[in-house]
Amino acid sequence: xxxxxxxxxxxxxxLACVPAWAAHAYAMWGEPALPAGFAHFNYVNTNAxxxxxxxxxxxxxxxxxDKYNPFTIRGNAPAYLSTMMxxxxxxxxxxxTGVGYGLLAEDVQVAPxxxxxxFRIHPKARFHNGKPVLAEDxxxxxxxxxxxxxxxGYKTLLIEVAGVDVLDERTVRFRFKSPNRELPLTVGGLxxxxxxxxxxxxxAKPFDQVVMDIPIGSGAYKIGPVNFGKDITYxxxxxxxxxxxxVRKGSxxxxxxxxxxxxxxxxxxxxxxxxxxxxxxxxxxxxWARRVNGKKFDSGELVKGExxxxxxxxxxxxVINTRKPLLADRRVREALGLAxxxxxxxxxxxxxxxxxxxxxxGNTMCETTGTPSAEELALMEPLxxxxxxxxxxxxxxxxxxxxxxTLRDNLRRAQAxxxxxxxxxxxxxxxxxxxxxMVLEYLDSxxxxxxxxxxxxxxxxxxxxxxxxxxxxxxxxQQRLQKFDFDITTIAYQGTSNPGQEFFDMFGSAAADxxxxxxxxxxxxxxxxxxxxxxxSAKTKEQMLPACHALERVIAHEHYLIxxxxxxxxxxxxxxxxxxxxxxxxxxxxxxxxxIDNWWARMPPLATAPKKP
Numbered sequence: 001x002x003x004x005x006x007x008x009x010x011x012x013x014x015l016a017c018v019p020a021w022a023a024h025a026y027a028m029w030g031e032p033a034l035p036a037g038f039a040h041f042n043y044v045n046t047n048a049x050x051x052x053x054x055x056x057x058x059x060x061x062x063x064x065x066d067k068y069n070p071f072t073i074r075g076n077a078p079a080y081l082s083t084m085m086x087x088x089x090x091x092x093x094x095x096x097t098g099v100g101y102g103l104l105a106e107d108v109q110v111a112p113x114x115x116x117x118x119f120r121i122h123p124k125a126r127f128h129n130g131k132p133v134l135a136e137d138x139x140x141x142x143x144x145x146x147x148x149x150x151x152x153g154y155k156t157l158l159i160e161v162a163g164v165d166v167l168d169e170r171t172v173r174f175r176f177k178s179p180n181r182e183l184p185l186t187v188g189g190l191x192x193x194x195x196x197x198x199x200x201x202x203x204a205k206p207f208d209q210v211v212m213d214i215p216i217g218s219g220a221y222k223i224g225p226v227n228f229g230k231d232i233t234y235x236x237x238x239x240x241x242x243x244x245x246x247v248r249k250g251s252x253x254x255x256x257x258x259x260x261x262x263x264x265x266x267x268x269x270x271x272x273x274x275x276x277x278x279x280x281x282x283x284x285x286x287x288w289a290r291r292v293n294g295k296k297f298d299s300g301e302l303v304k305g306e307x308x309x310x311x312x313x314x315x316x317x318x319v320i321n322t323r324k325p326l327l328a329d330r331r332v333r334e335a336l337g338l339a340x341x342x343x344x345x346x347x348x349x350x351x352x353x354x355x356x357x358x359x360x361x362g363n364t365m366c367e368t369t370g371t372p373s374a375e376e377l378a379l380m381e382p383l384x385x386x387x388x389x390x391x392x393x394x395x396x397x398x399x400x401x402x403x404x405x406t407l408r409d410n411l412r413r414a415q416a417x418x419x420x421x422x423x424x425x426x427x428x429x430x431x432x433x434x435x436x437x438m439v440l441e442y443l444d445s446x447x448x449x450x451x452x453x454x455x456x457x458x459x460x461x462x463x464x465x466x467x468x469x470x471x472x473x474x475x476x477x478q479q480r481l482q483k484f485d486f487d488i489t490t491i492a493y494q495g496t497s498n499p500g501q502e503f504f505d506m507f508g509s510a511a512a513d514x515x516x517x518x519x520x521x522x523x524x525x526x527x528x529x530x531x532x533x534x535x536x537s538a539k540t541k542e543q544m545l546p547a548c549h550a551l552e553r554v555i556a557h558e559h560y561l562i563x564x565x566x567x568x569x570x571x572x573x574x575x576x577x578x579x580x581x582x583x584x585x586x587x588x589x590x591x592x593x594x595x596i597d598n599w600w601a602r603m604p605p606l607a608t609a610p611k612k613p
Contacts, residue, residue: 026090026108026117026188028098028181028498029541037246041093043586044250044598050236052601053256054579055277056080057268059592064229064261067211071150073482073516075211078232079259082191083593085128085234086217089119089138090188091247094586094594097497100188101247104133104218108188114179114539117187121170126241127194127218135172139164140195142174142187149208152517156505157186160536180536181544182500193217218242220252231260250582253600265448275301278575281591285350288571301606303576306569310587312495313355313362313568317561319491323484323512323522326438330388331421333559335414336488339459340562343401349452354565356398359552362566364497365541366548368395368556375546376553379534386527388557396556398563407459414463423464430464439466443486445477482516490564491520499548503532507555521560528554577606 024036040046058079070077090100090108102108105119125133142164145154160183162175174187194217198210205213214223220243224235234257242248260277262268269287272280273294282288288304296302318340320333327333342356361367371394372380380387390396401407418424422432430438442453450457450469460467467488472480480486493506502518504511509524511517531551538544555561570591574581581599 023109024107025099025101026110026184028185032099032101033096034093034101040246040249041095043095043582043584045582045600046250048250048253048580048582048598048600049603050253050600051255052578052603052605053258054254054279054596054599054601055258055260056592056596057272057277057280058259058261059281065232068213068215068223069207069210071145071154072208072210073149073151074208080234080257080593080596081215081223083219084221084257084596085215085219085223086191086193087125087133087219087242088189088191089121090185092185092189093247094588094590097588098185100185103242103245103247104192105188108184110184114176114181116173116175117184118167118171118173119188121172122242122245123170124241125218126239127196127216128222128237129194129196129216131194131196133192133194133218134169135166137195138172138192139166141190141192144193144207145190147207149206152511152514153502153505156508156511156514156517157501159504160501161187178537179539180500181539182498182536185498186501191217220248221257224256229261231258233258251597253598254596255601257596265446272302272573275575278578279592279595280573282571282573285353285567288353289351292573301575301577302573305572305574307572307585307589308569309585309589310363311568311590312364312497313357313566314493314495315357315360315362315561316490316492316564316566317357318564319489319520319561320559321484321487321489321520321522322560324487326436326440327487329421330559331417332423332438333562335417335421335463336460336465337559337562338399338410338414338417339463339465340399340456341401341407341410341459342398342565344407345452345455346565348455350565354567356400357563357566358398359395359556359563360493360495361499361548361552362495363568364495366497366499366545366552368549368552370395372550372553373546376550379531379546379550380527380553383527383530386525387554391553391557395553411459411462418463425464428464429466437466438464439468440487441468441470443477443480443489444469444471445474447471449490481520484515484520484522489520500536503535503551504529507560508532523555523558523560525554525558578602 025032060079065076065078067075067077070082087104089103089105091103092100104121104125106122107120109118121133121135127133144150146158160177160180162177165173167173176183193215197216198205198213218241220236220240221234222237224233226232236252236255262271269291271277273296275296292304320327322328346352346354359368372392399410418430423430423438457467505518507519507523507528509529511519512522512524531547531554535544535547535551538547570589578601579599580602
């Protein structure tokens with residue numbers, strides 16, 4: 001593993017071995033853009049005034065919250081809590097990928113053999129209770145996150161971590177089971193909390209009983225006034241330990257961040273138009289095109305902003321649950337995808353605002369095209385018995401209805417695949433050899449979803465497939481997803497420029513039967529496991545890319561997912577009378593968190609429209 005700089009060690013015993021010196025940042029590939037001692041990130045306004053308030057609407061699809069602990073399985077925590085209250089050892093900038101600069105850690109050292117990462121904690125780092133952040137707190141956080149009471153996604157994410165050693169009061173080392181270039185960023189990005197969180201009468205409660213205990217983090221904000229079922233306010237800590245640190249200059253500018261909760265999308269939109277909050281992000285192309293209007297837009301008080309970005313496209317998809325017998329055959333899954341007419345939907349419903357998702361790694365260096373390279377084939381050939389033959393040919397491209405191919409052509413191909421799989425239409429219903437009908441359920445947490453996907457349902461009916469739309473409240477929806485109690489649903493997977501350990505949670509065999517894991521399609525494929533392992537253990541970019549490509553080919557040709565669509569812009573309405581923003585929008589902006597962290601309040605807010613010059 002190539003390091004940012006050559007690193008030296010002083011002679012010492014195993015646990016007392018402390019780096020002689022280390023680097024200000026860690027980069028997976030190459031060098032970080034900013035040198036040691038840099039003044040601030042390039043995209044922030046260091047002269048932004050501190051003060052004022054931003055009023056937001058919750059970005060979560062939950063009607064309320066019932067806990068302050070964002071890490072445990074049961075219940076729902078408030079929106080934005082984790083990112084606002086917990087600092088991490090490293091922090092990633094919004095204009096680079098695969099890089100972490102020191103936050104809680106004043107420096108980081110990755111061992112030459114890649115088997116450990118050592119962090120030295122900043123001497124000024126403090127929790128909200130005034131106590132210093134120490135190595136024991138970092139170890140406590142890790143031990144808790146891999147413990148029995150936390151969402152299993154953390155355990156999967158950290159499965160390649162062998163353990164954590166406290167080398168001295170402010171120095172902590174993470175040991176890895178094998179070299180993995182991403183792991184220093186993974187552990188460096190963990191939200192760190194105090195050992196005092198959940199302690200009562202000198203005794204720590206089991207972590208699943210730490211529910212309404214106020215989190216003890218070290219972030220820029222604390223929990224302020226709360227109206228349960230209505231809103232929560234985060235208040236800026238005036239004593240925030242990192243307020244003058246280079247990675248935090250120009251950030252956390254609002255004194256108060258008020259997050260309101262609305263149970264109904266229509267009520268939320270009307271509240272925005274009435275000026276009840278200052279910013280709202282839109283995911284509905286229909287709302288954005290036809291319903292974002294009114295007097296406050298005409299006056300210039302509310303502004304529609306489309307913020308272009310270079311983020312990975314992600315892979316929002318229909319997820320097909322292969323645990324269900326009717327969906328276990330790859331040919332059936334492919335046939336379902338052939339009935340999805342994206343071009344018609346984009347034209348008729350989305351005003352042409354979306355682009356089709358093609359695979360796992362769109363808009364990144366891992367995106368796959370063409371036929372497999374020699375390096376990809378070297379990984380795939382030993383696994384051939386578990387890989388579809390089609391994966392050894394051209395990369396799968398989602399079916400289209402533009403140009404030479406029509407929906408009729410796609411449905412004919414789907415009909416042929418279903419017949420190969422033993423399904424034929426009898427009495428207008430698709431049945432297998434046993435006479436069992438093809439009846440499936442699409443699970444959603446909103447009744448409005450039927451409007452979007454009704455065309456797909458109609459196309460499936462032409463094949464004799466009955467797809468029933470089932471809308472349930474979000475709490476039940478979450479519960480059913482956790483137990484994998486669905487046939488088909490939609491998951492908006494976030495993309496990444498540096499794929500790693502999280503793919504074991506999404507597609508690894510070990511996660512397939514682990515309740516509340518991210519393996520929603522139930523993938524149990526030794527070839528997928530092997531390719532993920534090759535991807536995360538790559539020591540160079542040249543080793544990682546063929547593994548990424550091979551993995552993307554297998555997932556695509558197995559048809560576990562039916563790709564949907566994405567937008568390369570964040571659509572946000574904001575109050576130009578109450579908010580101001582930096583001139584530079586960095587390429588990897590993350591929506592509302594960018595606003596919370598880098599925008600600021602207009603001081604004072606405008607009461608009327610500004611006069612024209």
